[in-house]
Amino acid sequence: MEAFSDGVFAIAMTLLVLDLRDPAIGSGVSLPQGLLGEWPSFFALVTSFITVLIMWMNHHNMFNYIRRIDRRLMFFNGLLLLFVVLTPFTTGLVADHMLSDSAGAAAAIYSGTFLILSIVWNGLWRYSSSGHRLLGSDVTDQQATTITRQYYVAPLFYALALGVSFVSGLASVVIILLVAAFYGITATIGK
Amino acid sequence: MEAFSDGVFAIAMTLLVLDLRDPAIGSGVSLPQGLLGEWPSFFALVTSFITVLIMWMNHHNMFNYIRRIDRRLMFFNGLLLLFVVLTPFTTGLVADHMLSDSAGAAAAIYSGTFLILSIVWNGLWRYSSSGHRLLGSDVTDQQATTITRQYYVAPLFYALALGVSFVSGLASVVIILLVAAFYGITATIGK
Amino acid sequence: MEAFSDGVFAIAMTLLVLDLRDPAIGSGVSLPQGLLGEWPSFFALVTSFITVLIMWMNHHNMFNYIRRIDRRLMFFNGLLLLFVVLTPFTTGLVADHMLSDSAGAAAAIYSGTFLILSIVWNGLWRYSSSGHRLLGSDVTDQQATTITRQYYVAPLFYALALGVSFVSGLASVVIILLVAAFYGITATIGK
Amino acid sequence: MEAFSDGVFAIAMTLLVLDLRDPAIGSGVSLPQGLLGEWPSFFALVTSFITVLIMWMNHHNMFNYIRRIDRRLMFFNGLLLLFVVLTPFTTGLVADHMLSDSAGAAAAIYSGTFLILSIVWNGLWRYSSSGHRLLGSDVTDQQATTITRQYYVAPLFYALALGVSFVSGLASVVIILLVAAFYGITATIGK
Numbered sequence: 001m002e003a004f005s006d007g008v009f010a011i012a013m014t015l016l017v018l019d020l021r022d023p024a025i026g027s028g029v030s031l032p033q034g035l036l037g038e039w040p041s042f043f044a045l046v047t048s049f050i051t052v053l054i055m056w057m058n059h060h061n062m063f064n065y066i067r068r069i070d071r072r073l074m075f076f077n078g079l080l081l082l083f084v085v086l087t088p089f090t091t092g093l094v095a096d097h098m099l100s101d102s103a104g105a106a107a108a109i110y111s112g113t114f115l116i117l118s119i120v121w122n123g124l125w126r127y128s129s130s131g132h133r134l135l136g137s138d139v140t141d142q143q144a145t146t147i148t149r150q151y152y153v154a155p156l157f158y159a160l161a162l163g164v165s166f167v168s169g170l171a172s173v174v175i176i177l178l179v180a181a182f183y184g185i186t187a188t189i190g191k
Numbered sequence: 192m193e194a195f196s197d198g199v200f201a202i203a204m205t206l207l208v209l210d211l212r213d214p215a216i217g218s219g220v221s222l223p224q225g226l227l228g229e230w231p232s233f234f235a236l237v238t239s240f241i242t243v244l245i246m247w248m249n250h251h252n253m254f255n256y257i258r259r260i261d262r263r264l265m266f267f268n269g270l271l272l273l274f275v276v277l278t279p280f281t282t283g284l285v286a287d288h289m290l291s292d293s294a295g296a297a298a299a300i301y302s303g304t305f306l307i308l309s310i311v312w313n314g315l316w317r318y319s320s321s322g323h324r325l326l327g328s329d330v331t332d333q334q335a336t337t338i339t340r341q342y343y344v345a346p347l348f349y350a351l352a353l354g355v356s357f358v359s360g361l362a363s364v365v366i367i368l369l370v371a372a373f374y375g376i377t378a379t380i381g382k
Numbered sequence: 383m384e385a386f387s388d389g390v391f392a393i394a395m396t397l398l399v400l401d402l403r404d405p406a407i408g409s410g411v412s413l414p415q416g417l418l419g420e421w422p423s424f425f426a427l428v429t430s431f432i433t434v435l436i437m438w439m440n441h442h443n444m445f446n447y448i449r450r451i452d453r454r455l456m457f458f459n460g461l462l463l464l465f466v467v468l469t470p471f472t473t474g475l476v477a478d479h480m481l482s483d484s485a486g487a488a489a490a491i492y493s494g495t496f497l498i499l500s501i502v503w504n505g506l507w508r509y510s511s512s513g514h515r516l517l518g519s520d521v522t523d524q525q526a527t528t529i530t531r532q533y534y535v536a537p538l539f540y541a542l543a544l545g546v547s548f549v550s551g552l553a554s555v556v557i558i559l560l561v562a563a564f565y566g567i568t569a570t571i572g573k
Numbered sequence: 574m575e576a577f578s579d580g581v582f583a584i585a586m587t588l589l590v591l592d593l594r595d596p597a598i599g600s601g602v603s604l605p606q607g608l609l610g611e612w613p614s615f616f617a618l619v620t621s622f623i624t625v626l627i628m629w630m631n632h633h634n635m636f637n638y639i640r641r642i643d644r645r646l647m648f649f650n651g652l653l654l655l656f657v658v659l660t661p662f663t664t665g666l667v668a669d670h671m672l673s674d675s676a677g678a679a680a681a682i683y684s685g686t687f688l689i690l691s692i693v694w695n696g697l698w699r700y701s702s703s704g705h706r707l708l709g710s711d712v713t714d715q716q717a718t719t720i721t722r723q724y725y726v727a728p729l730f731y732a733l734a735l736g737v738s739f740v741s742g743l744a745s746v747v748i749i750l751l752v753a754a755f756y757g758i759t760a761t762i763g764k
Contacts, residue, residue: 003194003197003576004197004200004201004247006576006577006580007197007198007201007202007205007580008201008204008205009577010577010580010581010584011201011202011205011580011584012205012208013581013654013658014581014584014585014588014658015205015206015208015209015584015588016658017585017588017658017659017660017661017662018209018588018591018661020659020662022665022666022669024669024670024675025669030675030678031666031670031675031678031679031682032678032682035682046655049655049658050651050655053651053654056577057647071375071376074248074375075375078241078244081204081244082237082240082241085204085205085207085208085240086208086211087208088208089208089211092213093213093222096213096215096216097215097222102215102221102222105221105222105223106222109222109223109226184644184647184648185644194385194388195388195391195392195438198388198389198392198393199392199395199396202392202393202396202397203396203399206396206397206399206400209400262566262567265439265566266566269432269435272395272435273428273431273432276395276396276398276399276431277399277402278399279399280399280402283404284404284413287404287406287407288406288413293406293412293413296412296413296414297413300413300414300417385576385579386579386582386583386629389579389580389583389584390583390586390587393583393584393587393588394587394590397587397588397590397591400591453757453758456630456757457757460623460626463586463626464619464622464623467586467587467589467590467622468590468593469590470590470591471590471593474595475595475604478595478597478598479597479604484597484603484604487603487604487605488604491604491605491608
């Protein structure tokens with residue numbers, strides 16, 4: 001299951017490149033100018049790339065603790081992958097609309113999708129860890145609690161990003177990038 | 192062979208996202224309105240995603256029982272993967288036509304493709320299990336029979352979905368989603 | 383190296399689906415009619431899918447015999463993967479042009495690409511097997527010779543397909559499908 | 574982490590094929606003529622394919638020496654993969670603009686992206702190897718120094734390619750191809 005999930009993460013991350021378009025085709029602008037004008041696409045791509053990369057690392061880390069598997073876990077994990085698969089689409093929406101009137105709406109969809117993803121993630125973890133249901137027997141209560149607390153950060157800040165999107169689409173995406181940075185800095189690393 | 196099949200399942204599932212399009216480009220509608228109007232795309236994507244995900248899980252489960260491999264098995268498996276690869280295309284047809292006159296035709300193609308896939312699947316299993324041809328020696332007759340019976344469900348209901356498509360495209364897709372739900376609930380889970 | 387090659391084979395095979403297009407968009411025809419009119423796309427997809435699938439199987443089989451690796455082998459294998467990667471493009475050309483005046487040209491490019499691929503393949507094998515350079519010590523001369531002979535079939539028939547393309551594009555693609563069938567029937571299968 | 578990186582390399586390499594377009598659609602030229610006119614696309618594809626392939630080989634080779642992993646290594650590796658993911662986009666820019674006034678600009682972006690990638694690569698290696706921080710205990714100082722020296726070549730020549738792009742886009746891409754050839758010839762090969 002982990003290898004399969006890895007595949008979906010890697011493919012979704014690589015498909016992000018399909019959101020980039022040659023800006024000088026069918027327009028009068030020069031290539032460098034066109035690319036500069038396309039900065040929202042690059043900004044959204046980098047945000048999504050880092051977010052999915054960090055999620056992949058955390059996913060691996062989580063399955064260092066979860067040692068058993070049951071139908072509900074599969075269900076949670078499938079739902080999680082569904083939202084990972086949607087990332088290139090929501091990223092494309094942000095890229096296309098960042099400079100238009102619908103920047104807020106695009107950012108709301110973008111952050112809202114990550115919000116749901118993070119709630120599913122927390123659901124998966126809470127289900128697996130409550131009463132040590134699916135955890136390895138060597139995992140201590142304290143370790144589990146530390147992780148539970150770490151995972152709370154994402155839905156809180158994605159909810160903030162969703163709220164902020166109604167004021168500024170750009171600020172909303174910046175918050176999402178900061179969430180990835182937070183997890184990048186705090187995540188436990190194991191080989 | 193399993194790793195290769197896994198790769199095809201994962202890539203086909205992730206390519207489903209390419210069926211989604213930015214609804215506000217070149218049209219007068221707002222982004223939220225446009226996305227709401229695009230609900231058939233999301234509905235078809237979710238149905239296909241869950242169906243292929245469940246197929247992948249069942250595929251793994253099946254190969255817990257099938258321990259040997261021969262040319263015919265490879266042939267069956269290759270045919271099965273061919274229909275898995277077609278999924279993003281048939282899903283796109285359903286998404287594009289759900290709200291048009293050709294909703295029934297699109298749903299017929301969609302459900303018909305899954306029907307053939309499920310017949311190939313049953314053929315693969317019947318070939319492998321009949322006389323315990325390719326099964327592990329520890330697999331009991333009863334286990335094999337239970338699986339045989341479980342696998343009958345898919346072609347029966349995909350045939351129903353095909354029939355229903357001539358009355359209602361939407362109802363046809365709903366049946367396909369229910370088949371995935373059935374297997375999601377009944378499938379044996381092993382790590 | 384095998385896992386990496388497997389990935390490229392699997393992705394190329396799955397990307398073939400992007401050659402299929404919704405025939406009823408922007409045209410007056412009905413969906414079933416449109417799909418029937420698109421039969422060259424399906425025919426080309428099936429031919430390429432089976433060809434790449436069989437190549438993948440044979441690639442695995444070949445690396446059961448080749449146990450060592452050197453820079454030249456890597457070079458041959460990289461070149462081989464380059465032509466595998468081109469398959470979705472050449473398949474799309476055949477699909478687009480089968481019913482037009484340029485059917486022959488498209489089939490010539492399609493079969494010519496497979497011809498070069500099969501020459502690279504034979505080069506890889508000849509380099510690895512000559513003097514048992516990279517073969518396992520348990521591989522007999524007779525086994526190596528049998529494989530050498532089997533691999534001759536592909537370039538011969540792809541050259542025939544290339545020649546025939548100047549008369550009939552369709553016949554050329556049929557020959558390529560027959561080559562895949564030949565290898566599907568004769569290939570040694572190991573798990 | 575290596576399996577995941579492998580996946581990203583393989584997917585990026587295969588997505589390069591999406592840069593190729595049927596030249597005879599919507600234009601008056603014949604298919605062979607159109608393909609000949611599209612030579613920049615093929616040239617750029619081959620250059621990028623070989624470059625990414627060689628990078629993948631070197632990446633594997635590098636992780637034969639790096640045996641431990643920490644957060645900064647993950648960061649460097651993620652950044653490196655981000656630039657790998659951009660390759661199909663920058664390749665497409667070179668392909669689209671090679672024959673236009675903006676050939677130099679496209680080549681500057683193409684070589685500039687590889688330049689940054691190679692700097693990140695050197696950063697990753699310097700960080701891992703300095704003081705033997707993450708290297709295996711059996712790796713000698715001399716081995717590490719040899720690799721350090723080898724890795725210098727890429728940024729130097731990518732910087733040259735960037736400079737040359739202001740004179741000739743084509744010459745710039747040729748230099749990038751030569752860098753790949755250099756590493757293809759000098760890279761140590763291990764299974």
